[in-house]
Amino acid sequence: MIWERAPYRISDDPAVVDLSMVHEFLAKSYWARGIPRETAARGIAHSLPFSVYLGDLRLPRRRLRDRRTAASLGSRRWLLATRDAHGLYRKFGVTAVADPSTLLTRHDLDIYTR
Numbered sequence: 001m002i003w004e005r006a007p008y009r010i011s012d013d014p015a016v017v018d019l020s021m022v023h024e025f026l027a028k029s030y031w032a033r034g035i036p037r038e039t040a041a042r043g044i045a046h047s048l049p050f051s052v053y054l055g056d057l058r059l060p061r062r063r064l065r066d067r068r069t070a071a072s073l074g075s076r077r078w079l080l081a082t083r084d085a086h087g088l089y090r091k092f093g094v095t096a097v098a099d100p101s102t103l104l105t106r107h108d109l110d111i112y113t114r
Contacts, residue, residue, distance in 0.1 A: 009053040017049050018058060027112075030083055034113035079103075 003010045023040040026032040032040075052059040080094055097103060 007054055011051045011053075012048060013051070014044055014047070014049050016051050017044050018051075019044065021058070030109070031081070032112060033109070036112060039112070 001012055019037070019041055022044065023035070023037045026035050026040055078094075080089060082089060
């Protein structure tokens with residue numbers, strides 16, 4: 001599906017995702033450093049990806065839930081992890097977890113580099 005609101009256009013079609021751009025970005029990120037191209041491709045295939053355009057310029061945006069490297073067990077709750085963008089996400093109503101003792105995690109930052 002494509003949504004348009006000038007000057008932006010948004011698509012959720014996995015076929016229009018620029019795999020090379022996404023892989024290059026992820027492979028250099030702190031949360032997916034070294035991710036293999038094939039793993040990124042599988043993640044996109046099993047995601048609800050969003051491609052955002054400003055005219056003909058594609059703007060990088062992250063995908064939502066890839067059903068492989070992220071899991072969420074709450075209905076009506078979005079969970080977001082970030083190392084350095086807290087201020088940005090607060091502008092959109094995202095807040096710290098009220099009781100972090102209710103959350104558990106298993107996180108391996110080096111999973112793609114071994």
